[in-house]
Amino acid sequence: MGKDSPRGDPHHGAGEERTARIIHEIAEGSGVPHLIARILVARGVRTPDEAHVFLRPRLADLSDPFLLPDMDRGVTRLIEAVARGERICIWGDYDADGISSLALMSNFLTRLEVVPVIHIPTREEGYGLHVDKVEDLAKEGVSLIVSLDCGSSNGAEIAHARSLGMDTIVIDHHEMGSEVPPAVAVINPKRQDSRFPTRDLAACGVTFFFLLGLRRVMHGKGLIPAxxxxxxxxxLVTVGTVGDMVPLTGDNRILVRHGMEVMNTKPRAWLKSMLDSRVISKGLVNEFALGFIIIPRINAAGRVASPHPALDFLVARETGSALNLLAHLQKLNSLRQQREKKIHEEIVTSLSREGFSGRRTIVVFDEKWHAGVLGIVAQKLTEQFERPAIVITRVNGVWKGSGRGGEGMDLFEAIRSTSSLLLKYGGHKYACGISLKEENLALFAEAFEKAVEGSITPRRRTVHVDTAAGFDELTAEVMERLEDLGPFGIGNPRPNLSFEVAGISVAPKGYTKVTDGDNRIWDGFYATKGALQREGGARIIASPVIKMRMGERFIHLNIKEVE
Structure with missing residues (x-):
């Protein structure tokens, strides 16, 4: 394993004197500890003003929503529909991003005293708009469909809706080519003609900017009663943005930063139910709570049952009803975990018994497996066996699968090379979805193996280091100011610091004790195979975080590497 040279660290590379001066200016000009200044410089900050913007992002700094394509057309059409009392359908997706987008739109329309028709496809129905349901909506008197987190690739369905007298507003973030669906508005930052600065918004982010634009116009025309x-x-924007794993930079960082603040200071009924039932500790709504507690429960509904309880949970007005819905989501999440574990263990047992016979890929299929957990199982297999994995089951007579590729290969390109055997496919470099006929299962497995041969480039795992640090620098102020560098995630990871230690002891399950130069003991965790004991000095790369035990806060070291 290797490590990156810490860009901006005054102890590395040329320009040490200039870098040291910049660090000093930021520390003095922004009033931050020297360690925080070093991390800021490592992340590209060069002046006290830039540091202030990074540490204190303002909602006023959000981009203008009308830089999104078709924003004016979408806003105008929805205002017309509300004024005329038209029947509106909001059509979403079953994951956390889609559900939070629906919750945003539903809450806003409720304030306008509009009760929309809500449609969320199940995983069995499949993603996006469907002709049969579009026809049902026409029979129900719907004249406007607002598609959230979908629609960019549904040109035929949108054209069919138009032939039935229905308009469509697409609010989406998925990749799209030069062909734009025949909707009244296609509001997507990934359109080729988009001028919006943040291309990688989640769908809930696009929905939020649409509502900003809608509110601005309605307020200007005196159409909003309050x-x-x-x-x-x-x-809600925070749940969807973190759940969709978009880069936490630009507008995304501003939205999530303020969203976490709202969640920690003024939790609404859905979050209050989690705090009251101690699913989450008060004041500790962070990226861990979102990624490992909140979002899995929102996603669980759509993975193993109807996604509607997840939406009902997020829009709940009373804590009592939210608690009941949370209990239901907890059960669904447990069911999701059980199904995932059962399928994973079954596959691992089979692979252990039969071996790989020189194969570099994993393609497994069984009609008994539940479609909602295939992607999670594929991810676990890829991590465990360090090779691309595709897990397939039968849904309504068609075999559908999810795949993960991992580092060192382009999964989408490998899948595309087998497209003659597939009914449909989609995805990106690291993840994909496919559907195919039963007679092509074995042929696909062989074709995928051949497509992957020679395409995997082994890579040494690198651990980026922001800067070297001393344990004496981990003061209460520094730990508090470290959180100001967040929110953390893709594009803005938690800082990794390099420490010189006197010794380290790692138990078999990863629980770690680190001894510093003053013989102080620090708790940590290091994911390694087996126990590890090292005396007489070592260097570790770790990310310090605040944890709570028995009501007391303490510093915990998430150790990435030991040298």
Whole structure:
């Protein structure tokens, strides 16, 4: 394993004197500890003003929503529909991003005293718009469909809706080519003609900007009966943005930063139910709580049952009803975990018995497996066996699968080379979805193996280091200011610091004790195979975080590497 040279660290590379001067200016000009200044410089900050913007992002700094394509057309059409009392359908997706987008739109329309028709396809129905349901909506008198987190690739379905007298507003973030669906508006930052600065918004982010634009126009025309506080909705934007794993930079970082603040200071009924039932500790709504507690429960509904309880949970007005819905989501999440574990163990047992016979890929299929957990199982197999994995089951007579590729290969390109055997496929470099006929299962497995041969480039795992640090620098102020560098995630990871230690002891399950130069003991965790004991000095790369035990806060070291 290797490590990156810490860009901006005054102890490395040329320009040490200039870098040291910049660090000093930021520390003095922004009033931050020297360690925080070093991390800021490592992340490209060069002046006290830039540091202030990074540490204190403002909602006023959000991009203008009308830089999104078709924003004016979409806003105008929805205002017309509300004024005329038209029947509106909001059509979403079953994952956390799609559900939070629906919750945002539903909350806003409720404030306008509009009760929309809500449609969320199940995983069995499949993603996106469907002709049969579009026809049902026409029979129900719907004249406007607002598609959230979908629609960019549904040109035929949108054209069919138009032939039935229905308009469509697409609010989406998925990749699209030069062909734009025949909707009234296609609001997507990935359109080739988009001028919006943040290309990688989640769908809930696009929905939020649409509502910003809608509120601005309605307020200007005197159409809003009372002020609609969209800042209160940032908890939903945070759930969807973190859940969709988009880079936490630009507008995304501002939205999630303020969303976490709202969640920690003014939790709404859905989050209050989690705090009251101690699913989450008060004041500790962070990326861990989102990624490992909140989002899995929102996703669980759509993975193993109807996604509607997840939406009902996020829009709940009373804590009592939210608690009941949370209990239901907890059961669904447990069911998801059980199904995932059962399928994973079954596959691992089979692979252990039969071996790989020189194969570099994993392609497994069984009609008994539940479609909602295939992607998670594929990810686990890829991590465990360090090779691409595709897990397939039968849904309504068609075999559908999810795949993960991992580092060193382009999974999408490998899948595309087998497209003659597939009914449909989609995805990106690291993840994909496929559907195919039963007679092509074995042929696909062989074709995929051949497509992958020679395409995997082995890579040494690198651990980026922001800067070297001393344990004496981990003061209460520094730990508090470290959180100001967040929110953390893709594009803005938690800082990794390099420490010189006197000794380290790692138990078999990863629980670690680190001894510093003053013989102080620090708790940590290091994911390694077996126990590890090292005396007489070592160097570790770790990310320090605050944890709580028995009501007491303490510093915990998430150790990435030991040298």
């Amino acid at each position: 002020h609609i506080n969209l800042k209160r909705e940032l908890d």
